[in-house]
Amino acid sequence: MLHVKFFASVRERLGVGEMDWDFPSDGCTVGDLLQQLEAHFGQDLAGGHLLAARNHVHVPFSEPLRDGDEVAFFPPVTGG
């Protein structure tokens, strides 16, 4: 099982803040998960401006996932 979180405009667009998602398979990357989620929600998540974190650390979409991971998708940050 993966725990997936969405923040800010991504969360609002989907109407979902967090959800569980069956762990796809070994070798699955953040980018693979994103494709599955986009198919599930029937929409593009961020027009190419999406960032991702795995277990609270920024990662590229090529990052491989492990069962039990927390994965988050969000737009570019605007704090400070």
Next chain:
Amino acid sequence: MLHVKFFASVRERLGVGEMDWDFPSDGCTVGDLLQQLEAHFGQDLAGGHLLAARNHVHVPFSEPLRDGDEVAFFPPVTGG
């Protein structure tokens, strides 16, 4: 009459904080006054590291003086 002030190590070396000095002559510069003061006190005032102000504004030694000016001599500043 000129009003002359000395600060910090210059003041301590001379043992004088301020004094009046007869206005030398038209065309007299800060540097001219300094030479007269060094002759008066019988010592070099600052080993080449002296700064000067005329009427509360930093000036070069080539600055001409006018009767009634306040002239100050001091070492490089070390505030902040």
Next chain:
Amino acid sequence: MRVQSEPFTLGEVLGAGSRPQAGAMVTFLGTVRDVSEHADILALEIEHYPGMTERELERLAQQAEQRFPILDVLIIHRFGRLSPEEPIVLVAVWSAHRAAAFDACRYLIDVLKSSAPFWKKEITPTGAHWVTDCPGCRAGTQTGHVHPDVLEEP
């Protein structure tokens, strides 16, 4: 590091400011402006990623301490609904000499703005919108660029 919804004042969090051995302190305080590029601002809503936020701020502080000869760092960042003139973020850096304190403080606020998981939404008289901070959105140079900017009623 503190991530909080409560307001704070400089006096409360910095006291007199000085710390033993530090000859210099540089602080940056970011506050809510009452106007943006687009409209008057009634309020700012700041969302964050609990857990990741604290970890990321801690990582940035450690990075600054490795990179610059500094003695201490304090970062406070708020979330939730903020009114104009309220503090958003404070970065304070103590060091023996001023150059390191200036460099580290500026470095911290720069990297915080590009990596700490906070998102701002401006509440204006005509609606609310997420603040965007991507070159494509700003310059409009990226072909087919669609930023996930969601407009809604205030």
Next chain:
Amino acid sequence: MRVQSEPFTLGEVLGAGSRPQAGAMVTFLGTVRDVSEHADILALEIEHYPGMTERELERLAQQAEQRFPILDVLIIHRFGRLSPEEPIVLVAVWSAHRAAAFDACRYLIDVLKSSAPFWKKEITPTGAHWVTDCPGCRAGTQTGHVHPDVLEEP
């Protein structure tokens, strides 16, 4: 601009820190260190040139306001006898955006250190001496260099 012998705290002089329209505030606080390059510091004595000091600080603030897009400046500098950890100087700059506040604050403390008429004397367990801040004194590179450094008992 304030030139005073009384101590101050950040909280007292800056309150909450924020000012209308300013989104950014950068402050520099210089404090007395308990050790210098040479010795332990028991106290610092700061002499200044009343009249010229105020005029010079006012001139520097105006210069910064012409040079950088900033909204407001506050400078406080103390004189008299100061103990370790006590504040010496505060420079605070408010602006709409952070770059100008950082640049102006750094500019102000740099020019203040080279032009405002203050002189520091360090009181140490073995005596008192004027702090020197000239390249010749520091590097010992200037031939025949004699800086007016007066040693005396504390």
